[in-house]
Amino acid sequence: MSTQALTLGPAGTYSHRAARAVADDEEITFTESVTTIIESVADGEYGRGVVPVENSIEGSVTESLDALADHDVAVVREVITPIRHALIAQGEEFSTVASHAQALAQCRSYLEEQYPEVELEAVASTARGVQRAHDDPAVAAIGHPANAEEDDSLVVLAEDIQDRSSNATRFLVVAPETERTEAGSKTSFIVYPNVDYPGLLLELLEPFADRDINLTRVESRPSGERLGDYVFHIDIAAGLYEQRTKDALAVIEEIAADGWVRRLGSYDSETVV
Template sequence: MPGVPPSRFAYLGPSGTFTEAALLRLPAAQRGTRIPMRNVPEALDAVRGDDADAALVPIENSVEGSVPVTLDALVSGDPLVITAEVVLPVGFVLAARTPGEVTSIASHPHALAQVRRFLRTNYPDAAIVEVLSTAAAARDVVAGRADACVCAPLAAEVNGLTVLDEDIADNPGAATRFALVSRPSPPPPPTGNDVTSLVVYIAHDKVGALLSVLTELAVRGVNLTRIESRPTGERLGRYAFYLDCTGHVTEERVGEALMGLKRVCAEVRFLGSYPRDTDENPVAPPIGLGNHDFADATRWLQGLRSGG
């Protein structure tokens, strides 16, 4: 199939963003064509429109939480699926054209949120300018639209800026999770340490609807690692729920859980099963709820049905 494996990669640009740094961790992206985009919806629409085979977009930060624009863009428009994730440690620098007085500092809102204490302590009187990306902030400094920027070391290097301060993040252990998104296709094979991502829409006029969702996962030993609500845009009080679960759609217990969700939810959008980018082992399912237990139970039931 065209674009499988992907060779054209859209990403949140311009060159020098953390997203590009994360993209360069993927061997296929190192060999392929990298296409910088102005924002996340534009990157995802490039995949939907076949102008790119895949897009790498930020989805979650360990300090600021999820990236709402990414979540919203994934569930609007034609379906897309996540095929891989990249977890990138995030380190910031303050950079300028030359050392001197700093009266304005530009950066992406998520980056600014992660260096609040540093800016408040060291540059309390500087005007803060929010822009589309940390790399765009670096370009604004080059163009003279800001005195300094909070950016990735890569952006400072690419734009020839002088680093005024290094390692300025308030939380040194911060990391951002990125998702590689493509058009729907069979998921990559299970690795034993995978994530399945979903969006579920519950019946809001049904008492205990969210509990029903959680029960379908819990009774099958599927560990829920993230749940978040986002407004559907219909009216106040209408929300969709984003779920990350351990396991792979090809596993018996995960497959049964998805079928259960299909029965109790108004709608389920499958966002993909893909390898976790971590050395941590997944949480083991309770006794009786492992994949082999489900396989044994399935064989037993088939035997009953066949009269064996």
Template sequence: MEFIDRREFLARTGAAVAIGAVASQQGIAESAETPTEQAVGTLGPAGSYSHRAALQVNNQVKFYETMFAAADAVSSGEVQAAILPIENSIQGAVIDTLDILEDRDLYITAEVNVEIRHALMAQSPDFTKVASHPEALAQSSDYLSREYPNAEFHEVDSTSAGVELATTDGSVAAVAHPDLAEKNDLELLATDIQNVSNNVTRFIRLETEPATEGTKSTLLLYPGREPPALSSDVLDILRDADIDFTRFEARPSTKALGDYVFHADFEDGDPEAVIDAIEPAFDWVQYLGTYDLIMDCR
């Protein structure tokens, strides 16, 4: 058993698989004077929550149709970093980002917390459809089902993509940040419609090289294909290691039913010491980076 660096792991297994990576370069959010390589990539179009998070890191933002495409732009050197959502306080993990962490040779170098405020906007109250990102629709489901039980719900790639539809089609309302209503000449029909008031999304910055310091670290852990996924022996080792895990998330490995890869965050621990303590419990361990919370927009 051994600690496997991400680059070595990817080279051994050929795991760098592009999943749905269809890029759409919709331009730089701010001035184009800075070279594209210094920009950060994120899910567009302009005005999305991903865009709001990205602006906390860099005012040069390049938009992509998918999170996979934004991550691939980092790998190719097209942009310096990608800003992607990884976790929401209501809906939980963002699956696409977890898959990117497993399949791309990238490191987490920072995190940003962004408050999510959903509002309903349209050209008029006479709409029949509501368009938004699936997470936004789910997070506003109580209000929408109560106030508009007959409306059709349409999932799009981002909240701002829903706003674009609403600006061109009077039958469509959008769920997005309230600031986008005035910016797009839409009527603000309701504000703060999210199911839970304390709605926060955690975003991560991904780069090709790890940061040199930080207070939080992330690992990928694979216990092997023999059931159970977390045996008592594994749990004993994790307990005895005395690690303050702040997140422990399971994702199917895609190899077999009941076979999982675990995403684990921990704070205030030396990554090398932690890996040495827990690696006997796992077939392999991947280091995803050490980083700090650089902005908490709540």
């Protein structure tokens, strides 16, 4: 099995910055598909994968959630990356701003106020936008200010242009399922009840409330089996090693007896700037 970490690329993305928390640059490989990252870890091709799952402004990354439901991997770490968007270009005259669609959305108010006439171009990543700005003086990019520091042809025209200063993205570090652990302050799991009746969601949540376990995220995604059928992604502020968590999950497994419950694992969280 490779010891390398696989994440979204190219180099210079926020995913790259998150991946640096778990691997050195020479050990990081890039792809442009979240599904490929999780598949490659599940298949044993890579020892670690780093995938975005949630942004504080734009919400969940649904491709990540769906891939986690489709492949058996372990979550071994959480990395929070504050998003610091800068406007980067060769000069002050440009007609297009290129970046990832989420970055454009996260800077919507700034762009509408300061550059209402420019064309917005969605590209595969913030780093792709920076490359566009490097290649074309008529294009500006939105990305981390460090991207300009690493390119002599680019300058930072404005920093911290995101609409909300609290903007941050949550990444999960995935590993082969054999590395799943019960140790950690947070736990992620997925529930597919394969049933539908009034009060089902309440029944899924009550076992945690009854045991004073805080739910940090609950999200439903279509199962793909039939219309109105859902898979539930649940994060809690407790470890699998805790008896209260074991007791709550025992109740959940009874409710989902016709479906399945996948424990992604327990882990700790860190923030990287």
